[in-house]
Amino acid sequence: MNDYDSEYCFISYKSTESRPILSADAETAALAYTSEALPLSSLPLKFKNGAANDKNKHIFSEEPPEILFHGSDIAVKAETFKQLTSIEIPNLALQPAIYIDQNNVHHGNYWFLTFTNKLDCWDRNKSLYAPEPLTGFNDIRYEVISYHLDKATLDSMPLTERRLFKMGATTEGWLLVHNSIASLFKKTGVELVPIKDFGITFFP
Template sequence: MNNYDSEYYFISYKSTESRPILAADADTATLAYTSEALPLGGRPLKFHNGAATSKNKHLFSKKPPEIIFHGSDIAVENEIYEKLSSIEIPNLVLQPAIYIDHNDVWHENYWFLTFTKKLDCWDRDKSLYAPDPLTGFGDIRYEVISYHLKKSVLDLIPISERKLFKMGATTEGWLLVHKSIAGLFKKTGAELVPVKEFGTTFFP
């Protein structure tokens, strides 16, 4: 019997002052880049370090991390992109992106992971969450504190179609990765948190 809580990891970050955060420039901000596949041949998405100020620039490394976060979404460097592009992952679009760091240096070797659909597979009976849903997003979302995955949902989906997905019906929409490809995300800028440890990691 599958124990899905032991098979999946949240792709997360460590909260440090030196962590860059993707902030979209004015043109990119007008696009639905977090939920839609943009037309091929268009301009790359463009982001700067939204965590950098004139007073804290010294905290950030000249070499940006291999994975940079935009909320719970991520942009990854070419090496990860090449490996992901060889795996057929449903609802995932890899969109070219430019990251402009705290020194105004352009890094044109990033790709933004856009999921056009989410997978709602968290167990309402076992997970800890605020009971009142939030509306106004175009759907219903809950604030989930700790997770258990729903076996009856995942049993119906072949492993080839759930190796990487974005969690649905939650306010955060974290990315989850199956242990079979989790090694792709063991890179600078990211931390893999087992599902069963998520609540203790973020809400000690």
């Protein structure tokens, strides 16, 4: 019997003042880059360090980390990109991206992970969440505090279709990774949080 809560981790960030935060420039912000595979004419995506300003830009490293966060979404450098392209991951579009750091240096070796569909696989009977869904989206989303995964949903899918996915029907849409490929995301500044530790424990 599969214990899915022990097989998956959330891909999250380590909180620190010196962590760059991706902020889309005006041209990129006008695109559906978080949910659609964009035509080549729209690429590359462009992001700045939204956490930097004239007073604090000295605290950020000149060499940006392997993985950068944009909310719960991520952009990865070429090494991780190559590893991901060798794995068939449904609904994943890897889109080229440029990161413009706090010193206006352009880093063109990033790829943004866009999931064109989400996987709603959290257990409504065991998870802790606000019972009323939030409106204003094109789908139904709940504010989930702590998670348990739905066994029936995951049992119906082969592992090859659920090794990496974006959680559906939630306000945050965190990325989940199966233990079989979790090592790809063990990078500086990244926190791989087990299902049982996520929520109240991770965000007190």
